[in-house]
Amino acid sequence: MIYSLVRIFLPFKDALVIAFLSLLICYGIEFLQLYQAEWIIELRKTIFGRYVLGQGFLWSDILAYTFGILFVFMIEKITLKYLNQKSA
Template sequence: MIYFLVRILFPKKNISTVILLSLLICYSIEFLQLYQDEWIIRLRKTIFGRYVLGQGFLWSDILAYTFGILSISFIEKIILKYKKV
């Protein structure tokens, strides 16, 4: 989802830039889950906070973000390759 959002916001950027920016956003959100202050805990108890900020840090989420972003970028490269022909 983040990859598509970044691609929509920056349609002229090359794929590697979109990959790096997407990973940076995803990793930042995931590592932000390690921060446990009262105000952010209250925010995480809301629907918005739960879905955007998440509840807890997991290394498996880092792997899932990486796999997902690399997979969709690979699919995009294939589609663009055949679209030009």
């Protein structure tokens, strides 16, 4: 989802740049879960905070973000290669 959102906002950037930015955003959000100040804990108790900031840090989430973004990156590359071959 993050890859797609970044792609919407930066449609003319290279797919590798989009993948890198997406990973930075996902990793940033995940590592932010290690920060436990009172104000952010209260924000996480809201629906918005729970869905955007998450509840707790998990290494498995880092792995899932990485594989998910790599999967979408590969799908985009394959699709664009196919479409370029078809139009040529």
